[in-house]
Amino acid sequence: MAKKMKSLGGRSLSKKSGSKNNMNKMLQEAQRAQAEMQEELDRLDEELSNVEVEATAGGGVVKVVATCDMRIKDIVISEEVEDEDIDTLKDLIIAASNEAIEKANKLKEEKTNEISQKFLGTLPNFGD
Template identity: 70%
Template sequence: MAKKMKSLGGRSLSKKTSNANNMNALLQEAQKAQLQMQKEIEEMENSLKDLEVEATAGGGVVKIIATCDLRIKDIIISEELEEEDFDTIKDLIIAATNEVVQKAIQLKEEKTNEISEKYLGQLPDLGF
């Protein structure tokens, strides 16, 4: 069967099974890397509850502290706002909250990208 045949363009049939074995090995490596990446991302997501970000509004009179799993941990309002009307305080809280949520999302994306790049860089070049 390893004999070259003119109808197949002079190609040996034995190389086809070798290529299939190589492809299967590559697929197994890719699946293994995918599982490792998935596990690392899950661990990272679990650690987000311990990572804190903070944001301020109104020159620091309102400060919001949140975890990267998007939980507000603390709201600190300066006594300087004691005389301000409710709507002003509310606007400052909203601004600081939006900023802290954006920071948490950005940090999560950065960490996820680091993990993805780590594993995607390991993939072999398939020559496509």
């Protein structure tokens, strides 16, 4: 015995071409936004390679300068540390280096988030 099919509530099972066109249009917009966002992120990486951050340790006796592409550019050691042992000096350099890298990461993350929000905000119904 075959079961009877219940009413579809006025909905048709046939595919609507308008719905497919809307989906294709949304997909194209998302792909375009992704490509533009990637270009902007690539430009940001290039720009950040020239942005410097500084960090100090030991009350300023060790200063590390790093770029936002995570490269140490300079280490300045005050003459005040000439009497310190090598282990203390190493600790100060490590502390200042880690702080500089944290600052560079934070700046890069902030700029990347700005770009992401700019493009994700243009997509219809993103996050709904």
